[in-house]
Amino acid sequence: MSSKRHRKKLGSERLQRVIDLCKSIEERSLDPFIVDVDDILMVVREYFPEWELPEELCLDAEAIHKLASVIKLQSDWVKHQSTSLYTDPFLLEEKIRRLSKEELANLFLEVWHPIVELEQISSHSLAEAIKYWQSLLPISERWLKTSSLETETGATTREELIKQRILAEKAFSEELEMFWEELKQKVGDAGKIRYWDFVGADMYSETIKRAYMTSFLVTYGYATLEVHRLEEEIFIKPFEKPASMIGKKQLISIPVSVSVEEWMKWKRGEQD
Amino acid sequence: MRRKAYYVRKIKRATHLLFYRHHRKPGVMGWELGRRLGSDYPKVIGILDGYLEKLDLQVKTVFEGEKTVEKPTAQQLDKARFYITLRGGLTPKETKMMGWRIDDIAGLATAISCIISKKGKAPREEVEDLLRKKLPGWRVDTNMNRYIQSGYLAEDENKQLYLDWRTRAEIDQKALVDLLLGTESWKA
Numbered sequence: 001m002s003s004k005r006h007r008k009k010l011g012s013e014r015l016q017r018v019i020d021l022c023k024s025i026e027e028r029s030l031d032p033f034i035v036d037v038d039d040i041l042m043v044v045r046e047y048f049p050e051w052e053l054p055e056e057l058c059l060d061a062e063a064i065h066k067l068a069s070v071i072k073l074q075s076d077w078v079k080h081q082s083t084s085l086y087t088d089p090f091l092l093e094e095k096i097r098r099l100s101k102e103e104l105a106n107l108f109l110e111v112w113h114p115i116v117e118l119e120q121i122s123s124h125s126l127a128e129a130i131k132y133w134q135s136l137l138p139i140s141e142r143w144l145k146t147s148s149l150e151t152e153t154g155a156t157t158r159e160e161l162i163k164q165r166i167l168a169e170k171a172f173s174e175e176l177e178m179f180w181e182e183l184k185q186k187v188g189d190a191g192k193i194r195y196w197d198f199v200g201a202d203m204y205s206e207t208i209k210r211a212y213m214t215s216f217l218v219t220y221g222y223a224t225l226e227v228h229r230l231e232e233e234i235f236i237k238p239f240e241k242p243a244s245m246i247g248k249k250q251l252i253s254i255p256v257s258v259s260v261e262e263w264m265k266w267k268r269g270e271q272d
Numbered sequence: 273m274r275r276k277a278y279y280v281r282k283i284k285r286a287t288h289l290l291f292y293r294h295h296r297k298p299g300v301m302g303w304e305l306g307r308r309l310g311s312d313y314p315k316v317i318g319i320l321d322g323y324l325e326k327l328d329l330q331v332k333t334v335f336e337g338e339k340t341v342e343k344p345t346a347q348q349l350d351k352a353r354f355y356i357t358l359r360g361g362l363t364p365k366e367t368k369m370m371g372w373r374i375d376d377i378a379g380l381a382t383a384i385s386c387i388i389s390k391k392g393k394a395p396r397e398e399v400e401d402l403l404r405k406k407l408p409g410w411r412v413d414t415n416m417n418r419y420i421q422s423g424y425l426a427e428d429e430n431k432q433l434y435l436d437w438r439t440r441a442e443i444d445q446k447a448l449v450d451l452l453l454g455t456e457s458w459k460a
Binding site for chain 2: 027088105110113114115232
């Protein structure tokens with residue numbers, strides 16, 4: 001009985017090593033051919049009859065999955081070698097090393113065709129800028145200290161704090177959960193919704209509030225953003241259960257502009 | 273005559289769309305051109321490209337998935353991005369006017385060719401090591417960040433570098449590799 005347990009332990013260690021090796025090849029761009037696929041398949045086959053528990057079977061499946069990824073990398077490698085862009089990295093590195101900076105730059109200029117682009121200001125935005133400038137107080141006046149009014153101290157009520165927007169009517173987490181439910185409802189079977197279709201509201205202030213809440217939905221793992229860079233489209237995809245990403249994955253920030261112009265554009269139905 | 277006026281009007285509109293930046297990134301998607309110019313936008317773009325040739329400019333089409341397409345379908349064109357780029361090359365003097373030093377260009381050439389040779393993906397550390405052979409150490413990180421910010425390179429969470437949209441739009445990758453391999457400047 002103990003020998004069976006020992007064999008299982010040995011098998012799971014070997015599978016874990018296979019998974020780690022495949023992972024490091026994927027993540028660190030190592031040569032995928034250092035993996036002997038036949039050898040690994042033999043290991044997987046050898047220990048497969050031992051697995052009974054779901055965790056053990058999951059480990060086995062993960063090893064196969066990772067091996068499949070490495071085989072894909074091997075296939076990509078072969079495909080790349082057969083393309084006209086294939087070149088021996090060592091040979092190219094040697095060439096780069098031996099060329100002077102000037103030679104490299106001159107050579108690059110022959111194949112570089114920079115984009116021609118202009119950033120422009122329209123007469124409308126110019127008029128807006130003039131209006132803003134004219135209504136702007138001189139800096140000396142803006143920096144004038146406002147004399148503080150003396151007021152007597154007194155007690156306040158919860159209602160007054162809510163009125164002054166110091167306290168929220170509902171707990172933030174409760175509000176966030178309700179917002180999440182609304183997102184799930186709006187998404188329905190489609191699984192995702194355009195960012196502006198969800199965030200946009202009749203009033204700009206409401207739109208800002210919804211964008212603010214959406215940022216928390218994404219940060220706290222209630223939903224995720226799907227960014228289509230080329231089409232310049234952003235979709236929101238709600239999760240069925242909140243998924244905590246903190247500590248598991250490197251988080252990235254996605255800035256989304258919610259300016260008045262963007263909002264007006266959405267209102268006019270011009271948002272792509 | 274009416275037909276000529278039709279195309280003149282469309283070419284003007286296409287010029288405005290392509291030269292002026294409308295989004296965060298330059299360039300216009302095919303479907304966007306289709307919406308503004310009509311379904312015959314590939315023809316309009318072709319005529320515009322002919323005009324631009326005299327000015328050493330061109331309309332560059334970058335297809336989805338970095339593919340080079342000989343005879344693109346309407347669907348492939350809709351998903352492609354169109355840019356106006358220089359048709360010929362630049363002289364070293366001209367690059368100074370664009371704010372690029374010779375060091376920056378040599379570094380960019382090195383980084384791009386290194387990534388190409390590694391199947392379009394290379395660890396940042398490795399590319400930086402190669403750059404250190406050409407640039408002073410303190411410039412390497414700054415330059416690398418500049419290439420990323422300008423859209424020539426992209427970096428993922430595992431610190432792997434890729435070629436980004438600007439490289440695909442502006443650089444003839446095959447010609448770069450061919451030129452590099454064809455050089456005879458052996459100074460050993």
